[in-house]
Amino acid sequence: MAKHTKTFGPSPVIPVDERSVTSHMVHFVSYASNPILAGLQPLEYTGWRDESLSWHDSSYIHANLNPSPTYRFWGADSIEFLKKYCGNSFEKFPVGFAKHGIMLDEQGRIMVDGLLVRREEDFITYWMNPWLQYCVENSELDVQGEDVTGKVFMFQLGGPTCLQVLDAASGENLHDIKFIHHRMSKIAGRDVMILRVGMAGSLAYEVHGNVEDAIPVYEQILKAGVKYGLKRLGTPAYNMTHWENGFPQAYLDFPLPWFEHKEFAAWLREREIGFLCDPEIVKDSLSGSVGQDFAARYRNPIELGWGKTINMDHEFVGKKAVEELKAKSSRQMVTLEWNKEDILDIHRSQLGDPVPYKDISSPEDLAFGGIYPADWVLNDKGEQVGVSSGRMVSWFYREMISLCSIDEAYLNEGTDVWVLWGEPGTRQKKVRAKVARYPYFNECRNQKVDTSLIPVGTMD
Known part of the structure; x- marks a missing residue:
């Protein structure tokens, strides 16, 4: 007898798009305590290469985080x-x-x-x-x-022309919204909150509203975006925004230690969402040469580069631990550039070796079957000095890059290290890499963009 599986229809927040270049679809399931609609959305629209150029030379809209917790x-x-x-x-x-x-x-x-x-x-x-x-x-x-998960929607827009797209869609001049500020507006006659923030590093905004208004708002933004080169992002291209931007993120780059907190785990099980803290399920989702070493995968705010965000002017959960972390040498985040000859050798092994290296042909790991990728980073003595995550092909820069939490002695740009590629117990390769600038995308970053220099967007 065939195993029963639940099927999903189109996403409730974007119109059905039959022009997607791929038949692969992904459904995004919420972490809400109440069941909600989950819908199918394309992995790609015009291809990950084309889509990943959008935050550099035009603009994008991304909807695959719906529904967000x-x-x-x-x-x-x-x-x-x-x-x-x-x-x-x-x-x-x-x-x-x-x-x-x-x-x-x-x-x-x-x-x-x-x-x-x-x-x-x-x-x-x-x-x-x-x-x-x-x-x-x-x-x-x-x-x-x-x-309120599932009762609201969130669309993300970014790139040099995204403000003009939103001006045109709303019929309003939105240039007054400062970085990390928000205000109300209307799109397609629906109330929306527009927030200036984004994941790709370039000028970016989010549009929030009630879920029943999502599709008309989305369609109006698409219509306004034709004039300004607006592209739709699928999941692979969206994942890439984090790594070019130098923004490591839970669920992508590191797991959360939920199953180690017994009271919280019991609370989740009471609400029938205990799978979120089931260690066996988490173990099944891990990939990379780090294997199932949870301690190596967890992250603190200092090594993520968020130390300036943490303020010691008040008492908070974890303060003592943060004080100790700040007082001693700590790993920090860098970008790694992977050696192209070593990458090509991995590709070559797929066709020429009886036992090839782990496949590296996908543009990034997460959307194509890998979850929580984490690979050991080694020095010239073979010692573990860091953990790399989030490998991607940056089409704009023509490089393979990853984010890496690395020991303080290896922070200088140009430092040579090696990424250990391949699962434990399989054939592995030491891929040469260099410490590069962090964040990798460093042109026209959102908080420094002077929006007064951008013309107000209009509909044709």
Whole structure:
């Protein structure tokens, strides 16, 4: 008897697109505690090469993060709650502002991070659930919350012309929105919140609204974008935005230590989402020469380059551990450029060797079957000095790059290291690599773009 499998229809937030260059589809399943619609979305539209040029020379729209884990909360003690559970400072957090919220465990490891937005009457977060909800429900402070995953949508836009696209779509001049600020607007007659933030490093925005308004808003943005070269991003190209931008991210570059927290794991199981902290499921998702060494995969904010975001002006969970990390030598993030001759040798082995090296033909690992890739980085003595994750082919720069957490002695650009390619117990290759600039994309970064120099976008 055939095993029953659940089928999914089109995504509820984007129109059906039969012009995709590939028949491969992906469904994105939420981490919400309540069942919601999950839909199929193309892996590619015009091909990963074309799409990955968009944040350099035109603009893009990405919708494959729908539905994102989304949680809103409110209450008299909301700021005190944030101070207790986040490493960020909240002395200045006015309405209309947003922060990269970072929550740690007592060992200083990342428990969750995401976008934290302050609105008139409440706060709304993206990708900070379910840990944030667990903290709200177990806090003695005056704070309440609601899981709104699946009730809202989020579209990401980026690239040199993305502001003009949004101007045209809204019929409004949006140049006044400063970096990491937001305000309300309308697109296709629907209320939306527009936030200036992005993952690719270039000028970028997010559009948020109610899920029932998603498709007309999306269609209006596409219509406005024709004039400005707007492209749609599939999953591979979206993953690449993080690595060119130098922004390591949970679920892509490192796992979260949820299954090590027994009370939280029990809370997840009570809500029938215990698979999120099942160690056996997590083990099955690991790839790369690091193998199943969890300790080597977890990350703290110092080695991720988020030390400036963590502020020691208040007491918070994990503060003591962060103080100890800051006081000693710590690994830090760099970009690695992989040696092209070694890459070609791996390709050659697929056709010429009885036992080839691990396949390296995909443009990046995650969308094509690899999850949490992590490879040991070695020095010339063969000693482990770092962990590389998120390998990608950067079509714009014509390089294969990866993000790497590496010992302090190896931070200088041009330093030679080796990436150990291949799973434990299989044929492995030491790929030559060099420490490169970090972040790799360093032209016209979002926070430095002077939007007053950009013409206001209009519809034809």
